[in-house]
Amino acid sequence: MHFFGYKGKSFYAEGVPVSRIVKECGTPVYIYSSKTLKRHYKAYGAAFSKVAHLICYSIKANSNIAVLKTFAGQGSGFDIVSGGELFRALKAGADTKKIVFSGVGKREDEIEYALKKGILMFNVESSEELASVNRIAGRLRKKAGIAIRVNPDVDPKTHPYISTGLKNSKFGIETKAAIKEYINAKNNLKNVNPMGVDCHIGSQITKIEPFIDALAKTKELLRTLRSEGIEIKYLDMGGGLGITYDTEAPPHPSRYGEAVIEGTKGLGVTLIFEPGRSIVGNAGILATKVLYTKKGSEKNFIIVDAAMNDLARPSLYGSYHAIKAVRENSGGEITADVVGPICESGDFLAKDRILPDVRSGDYLAVMSAGAYGFSMSSNYNTRPRAAEVMVAGKEFHVIRKRESLSDLIRGERPVSTKKRRRK
Numbered sequence: 001m002h003f004f005g006y007k008g009k010s011f012y013a014e015g016v017p018v019s020r021i022v023k024e025c026g027t028p029v030y031i032y033s034s035k036t037l038k039r040h041y042k043a044y045g046a047a048f049s050k051v052a053h054l055i056c057y058s059i060k061a062n063s064n065i066a067v068l069k070t071f072a073g074q075g076s077g078f079d080i081v082s083g084g085e086l087f088r089a090l091k092a093g094a095d096t097k098k099i100v101f102s103g104v105g106k107r108e109d110e111i112e113y114a115l116k117k118g119i120l121m122f123n124v125e126s127s128e129e130l131a132s133v134n135r136i137a138g139r140l141r142k143k144a145g146i147a148i149r150v151n152p153d154v155d156p157k158t159h160p161y162i163s164t165g166l167k168n169s170k171f172g173i174e175t176k177a178a179i180k181e182y183i184n185a186k187n188n189l190k191n192v193n194p195m196g197v198d199c200h201i202g203s204q205i206t207k208i209e210p211f212i213d214a215l216a217k218t219k220e221l222l223r224t225l226r227s228e229g230i231e232i233k234y235l236d237m238g239g240g241l242g243i244t245y246d247t248e249a250p251p252h253p254s255r256y257g258e259a260v261i262e263g264t265k266g267l268g269v270t271l272i273f274e275p276g277r278s279i280v281g282n283a284g285i286l287a288t289k290v291l292y293t294k295k296g297s298e299k300n301f302i303i304v305d306a307a308m309n310d311l312a313r314p315s316l317y318g319s320y321h322a323i324k325a326v327r328e329n330s331g332g333e334i335t336a337d338v339v340g341p342i343c344e345s346g347d348f349l350a351k352d353r354i355l356p357d358v359r360s361g362d363y364l365a366v367m368s369a370g371a372y373g374f375s376m377s378s379n380y381n382t383r384p385r386a387a388e389v390m391v392a393g394k395e396f397h398v399i400r401k402r403e404s405l406s407d408l409i410r411g412e413r414p415v416s417t418k419k420r421r422r423k
């Protein structure tokens, strides 16, 4: 459920007409609804209110500091995958004791940064990484909280690019090998504290079963570890709950919660969740202007000012995003591809879509663009990245300025050809 929709013929974000935002801020522009963000965060909290839990919002889904602040204000922790994301979390006032650090390729400087800031734990993804964390923590005279990300070998039945828990995946460690790592950590690595088990099987998962299959496997591991005298306090279930882009019907967090609570009864652990998409996905739209329309014998095109550099998901995964006219007209409909200005045939936002017969100068709203939208955007074709706006009731705030032309070349310099002066 979200707070975008028509009032009469005009499309609104909460109490603000999108037409007003595009007039004042230009396009393309990402628009987020703070009421939706809070509602989705609270739905997670409510789903697990009966058990010890920690929600660590996954920053990579939408990393704007204003968005992070909204969650920090609700008591959220954060799941980070880089030193850059830790920097953002700190800027947003995050409680470092509620930060978990995921990812297969943590660099030494990133591990050091996180240790100095005192994060809760590292979700370790390889034997060599575990050794690095131990070594760096030793040098800093610290003890690093760790969980090992196990690869439970379950198929989340989602897009292969966002499926992360299969045996052939680069993520995590197979269960058997993980047991050895835990035992090694306990016996030989003085500067790590094995305190958690972690598992994240993929993204945009629309069924409960893969989560429950993964849970069964991690529970088995947890019992084995305890029998070895390893005190596991945290069970991190990762993120991955899907949203409705088109006709998907993913479980509500409350149903996911019931299943997980049932499956972890009597386990005596604090549950950690790392939701990203399910909190921010439907809390954002991308507004774009129609530049030209082009009707051909084979296909019609609506050429807009947002492109694959702004929203990569359609090009990258063939993803569907619903598209609405910002002002409904009473004209007819056409079937068209909605494409951007980038010089790639893969630059499209929609294919063969039935849309209102819009004209040059009209505006469109690309729905469900709050997750992996701006955060995946780039400057390809030397296009300034879009502005971001947060709506709250009848007000809106620019939370990221549109990039300027000089932003685009910041840090670049020509090779100096000046000759050195002879002494």
Ligand SMILES: *Cc1c(COP(=O)(O)O)cnc(C)c1O
Pocket: 058, 060, 061, 079, 102, 103, 200, 202, 203, 204, 238, 239, 240, 241, 274, 275, 276, 277, 278, 371
């Ligand atoms: C991306 C990611 C998440 C968030 O996934 P969503 O599908 O957006 O909920 C959580 N944990 C890890 C380790 C991730 O890589």
